[in-house]
Amino acid sequence: MLFTIEKYVIRVGSRYLRRYFSRTVDATKLDSQTFIRQSDDTSTSIRRESQKSLRIAILGAPNAGKSTLVNQLIKRTVCPASSKVHTTQTKADAIYCESDTQLIFMDTPGVVSTTECKRYNLANTFKNDPKVSLAVADIVGIVQDAQNMYTRHNINSNILEILTEKILKKIPMILILNKIDKLKKKEVLLQLASTLVKKKDSLKFSDVFMVSALTGDGIDDLRTYLLDSAKPRDWQYEEHMYSNHKCEDIIQQTVRAKLMDMLPHEIPYSLKVKLEHFEPGPEDSVMAMVSVACPKKNIAKLLLRKNKTFGNRIKQVAVMSEQELRHAFRTPVRLKLIVNFPT
Incomplete structure (x- = not known):
């Protein structure tokens, strides 16, 4: 379902007021699961009656906070994250299970151009893995660094390049404004959301979320939205698994x-x-x-x-x-x- 910009602003505004000034999530106090060493066979299809799943491709420019966001969403720090660019070098599936639903977050390297790959001698995964994730995704989350005043008003051109017309027609997208803890004025965020959605050549976002991957603010709303968006089908991973990496x-x-x-x-x-x-x-x-x-x-x-x-x-x-x-x-x-x- 597509919404007009006015509805966007009302929705993100109310969500911002509700989440930004509420108590932040303490990841260390969240529910625990038993540690089980993972086997090499990580992609088995598990037949369970009345179960649902959703595959989410997380895309963004380098250092937008994608891995930290995924860690907050699954309540485990399984994706490497640092303050420097190119910490994530290969695609990783991070898995979260709640009740009858399994969410599979596909964390990807920051999207870069072919020129950047050659200049900095980056692995082929930097170009290929975002495309691989898009090919199997049910929904795409575009992570935008709301703190960076030089880049925040435009979706990265490298991301736009890999979003083919076929993908744009087939897969719904959500905009995730990250690092809101660095911006205390609500008006700046609402204006940013309006700019990114209302531009003539803007991507057609199904919804907009304002989060802080660092503090956990807004994460619950985003996770609940994804749980509600899951599709009835078999789980891809066993319930105890939280990553496809060893x-x-x-x-x-x-x-x-x-x-x-x-x-x-x-x-x-x-x-x-x-x-x-x-x-x-x-x-x-x-x-x-x-x-x-x-x-x-x-x-x-x-x-x-x-x-x-x-x-x-x-x-x-x-x-x-x-x-x-x-x-x-x-x-x-x-x-x-x-x-x-x-x-």
Whole structure:
């Protein structure tokens, strides 16, 4: 169903007032599920009577907050996220089950042009994975960074390029204005929503949501909307699964993301992160060892240099990664990091 811009403004306005000034979501207090190590067969179709599902392709420019948004929506930090661009390198299915409904969020790399791929030597997944997600999606969520005053008034041209006429006619789209916690004036957000929907060449959005993926504000409304939009059909994944990626991959990517947050400039992009050891421990705990290979000795020194306040950077990365993995797996995690460098 398509709505006029006036209805858009009323809807997003009331939702903003209801959600923005309400209590934010505390992800650590949300319901837990039992940790189960995932098998390689992640795409089995599960026959269940009267069940529904929905596949949601999450698209956006680099650093729009897509992975953080998906983590909030499924109530687990399974998608790597950092303050730097290109943290997400490959498509990941993040799964949320509630009652008789399964939501499958397809987190994708930030959409870039062919020129950018060549210039920064990015993997083919940056160009291919968003298209793969669109091919199987039931609905598309376009994530727009509401904080960035230079880009927020236009949908990224790289996203428009991959939205073919066939996709536009077949798949409904919703606009998700993210990072509203950075904008305290409601009028700015309403004006932004109006601009993006009312422009002559605007995409035809079925609805508009204002959220903060960082604080969780507005997430419940968005999740409820998607649950209500689910289609009657078999589930794609078993109920206990929350990602199509292995636990080992989630550990490795989480460490990489924390390194990107901790190290300045382009340094973390040159590091090689590798899972050396993984095993389930007592009482369903997880024990893992990850190596960080530095191309130069001075980078290793940067990681190992001690500070009176917090020890060294590599220790901080280990602590932060453990916290995030505990929230992802809902079980105790012991993580050891080792730094390798040329002698």
